[in-house]
Amino acid sequence: MYDTILVATDGSDSANRAVDQALDLASTFDADLHGISVVDTRRYGDSMLSDSDSVISDxxxxxxxxxxxxxxxxxxxxxxxxxxxxxxxxxxxxxxxIDADLIVLGNRGLGGSGEIGSTAERVVRYLDRPVLTA
Incomplete structure (x- = not known):
C-alpha cells in the first residue's frame, strides 16, 4: 500500500506521535521512510535572522x-x-x-494551540498526496 513514507517533525509532542505512526507504518508495509525537519526562520523574524549565521546554525x-x-x-x-x-x-x-505515497505529520507544532496548526492545515489543503496527522 505504501512504498515511500515521509514524516515531518519539529520535535513537538504531536510530531512525536506522528513519528510513532510513521515508524509503525513503515515497518508494517516495509516502506522506505524519509524524515524532514524544516527550519522556519520566519517564526523568529526571518529578516532579523538573515545575517545571523550562528542562530541559523543552531x-x-x-x-x-x-x-x-x-x-x-x-x-x-x-x-x-x-x-x-x-x-x-x-x-x-x-x-x-521522493514521490512519497504518504505524508505523516503532527496536527499542531511547537505553537501548541488546541486547533490544527497552520503547517498541518496547509499540507492537508494544498499538497496532492495522502496525509495522516497525529
Whole structure:
C-alpha cells in the first residue's frame, strides 16, 4: 500500500506521535521512510535572522538532533533531510522529489494551540498526496 513514507517533525509532542505512526507504518508495509525537519526562520523574524549565521546554525543543529532521534527510534533505515523555508512548501517539495505515497505529520507544532496548526492545515489543503496527522 505504501512504498515511500515521509514524516515531518519539529520535535513537538504531536510530531512525536506522528513519528510513532510513521515508524509503525513503515515497518508494517516495509516502506522506505524519509524524515524532514524544516527550519522556519520566519517564526523568529526571518529578516532579523538573515545575517545571523550562528542562530541559523543552531536551529539546523536542533533539527538534525530531532531527526537523529527518529533514526534511533526506527527499526528501519531512515533517510533524513533538514530544509530551510516555509514548512509546507519544503515538505511538499521533498515529498515530490521522493514521490512519497504518504505524508505523516503532527496536527499542531511547537505553537501548541488546541486547533490544527497552520503547517498541518496547509499540507492537508494544498499538497496532492495522502496525509495522516497525529
Amino acid at each position: 536551529l539546523k543543529a536542533r533539527a538534525e538532533e530531532i531527526l537523529t532521534d527518529v533514526g534511533i527510534r526506527a527499526d528501519v533505515d531512515v533517510t533524513t533531510t533538514v530544509r530551510r523555508g516555509r514548512p509546507h512548501e519544503e515538505i511538499g517539495s521533498y515529498a515530490d522529489s
